[in-house]
Amino acid sequence: MANFESGLYYSESHEYVRVEGEFGYIGITDYAQHALGNVVYVDMPEVDDEVTAGEEFGAVESVKAASDLISPVSGTVVEVNDALEDEPELLNKDAFANWIIKVQLADTAELDALMDVEAYKAHCE
């Protein structure tokens, strides 16, 4: 069954943010990769793109479905996980280790609107 990691911020649409200083690493949760099944493609933004909380920043395609990626926070993309271009299946192997984008957080207050691991676990049930 799905793994949950504490210390992260979670959105209702199954993205997480791992905050390190002024940066946030955004990815999809283990629950999400489980639901999607085998991931075959990750559509990612480019460095310097702006992302906005609650808005789409890319998409994940699996053999079952294509699903929009919704950014849990606003900010500027400073890095994308290029490894996912050739190996999208990394999301299935370890969704928490393989973040999708790294953003410079625009407003850390936005994190308050997100869930902690316990609330997210309850959301998934």
Added chain:
Amino acid sequence: MNRTLYGNLIFELSKKGRKGYSLPQDYDRSHTTAELPAALRRGEAARLPECDELTVVRHYTNLSHNNFGVNDGFYPLGSCTMKYNPIINEEIAAMEAFTGLHPLQPAETCQGALEVYYNLQQSLAELAGLSEFTLNPCAGAHGELTGLMVIRAYHESHAPGNSPMGDELGRNLTAPAGALRGGRTKVLIPDSAHGTNPASAAVCGLEVVEVKSLPDGTVDVDHLRQLLDEMGDQVAAMMMTNPNTLGIFEPRVLEITEMVHKAGGLMYYDGANLNALLGECRPGDMGFDVMHINLHKTFSTPHGGGGPGSGPVGVRKGLEQFLPYPRIVKPNTSGEGGEMLRIVYAPAHEQSEILPLTGERGEGLSVGSFFGNFGVMLKAYAYILSLGREHVKQVGPLATLNANYMKERLRDDYLLPIEGLCKHEVVFDGLVDKSTGVTTMDVSKRLLDYGYHAPTIYFPLLFHESLMIEPTENESKETLDAFIDVMHRIADEAKTDPELVKTAPHNTPIGRVDDVLAAKHPITTYWKSLEE
């Protein structure tokens, strides 16, 4: 299904130098290429397979035995309405009087064909509760795009500063948002919708806004109200499927259409699920303004590889002027030409005479060549006349009865996420017993071993293990019972021998396909496959 399975490629049967034809001795083959410019000539041999005629005929005959269609067995592909295609449809469409027609021949020489076209328009309008139809769109999604272009043209004509009949009708797809659309650029679409809805809206240059569903799968009217409060004056339309993709009738549809109308938007009806309501309940009466019908679903014409499709679009009174050209027109006054049906290629204020298609088509919106797929229309019209006004009303109730019978008999083994009556199709969320690890994908692969076409799986997206069964009105209780028995047997196998189900299919020409490899590294030519 124990017959020998055939799996050769024609390339594997090739023998160098073998031919199924003979050309005259003095035939100069350089004729075929000499006149082509060098840039268009192939630099190397095409490497076509070389076979004699008998080998080719046997090859394709054997391959055809691997086909599966409605004529082979039960085909419960949800949302696709794989109903039987009556033979009388084919006989009528194959009549030489129809097949011998040329699309450019003068209207006075093909009045019968035009009458079929016209009468089918009228029949669909009556069944839909709308004013007028165009039969030109060639598929369901083509119909969606056409319908949205009609809606856009309507808003453009009502935009401040625009003439009531927008001359740019259907033309300017790249116009800046808001400029030509009266500022109405948004289309509301429930999160349970068919994927074609947002795709069509995007192709039409409109912006998709998702409306949430309630836990029972129906539209969250409170969320819709909130969206209309926020952006009502930017809403061009709301697209809805009713019954929705979960097979559930939207009980608050009248309230929804009224709310959207009040905000100035139009209501679009996705006709994919019309079969559930056919003849009994009409989209026009529910408040819809524009809709498409899939003739290849509801009106018994072939699809699923046997098409082509046809996606007629209907509109309510007041929107007829925005329908595409060419149109078939019946004059209501007698005069020169009498009661003859005419083909009109452009709006009356521009051109009243027939324009040749080779020249300028006039200012009317056109969505394809000529009048769409006429052969499909003949079949649909034959179906309507075969059933007649009274019997057509039995289609929906019988389809609904079959789906509900399936639902009640399978729910002990398959998880029913939404209680209550469904319409023409039922959605399960995989097996009840999730402990075995057997997924919906595994169940559907195992069904192939028992000689059934798999249901629709992993759609709608509201559930993780969706398995959507649409039996249609055609199937007898015996057929349904046989399928139900197999579904129960597979549920038992999932408990007693899960590996058997997880590695299915075992009786098909090829076993479990590697979906990931196929999606990531598709090899689509034979020669490429040899290199890999």
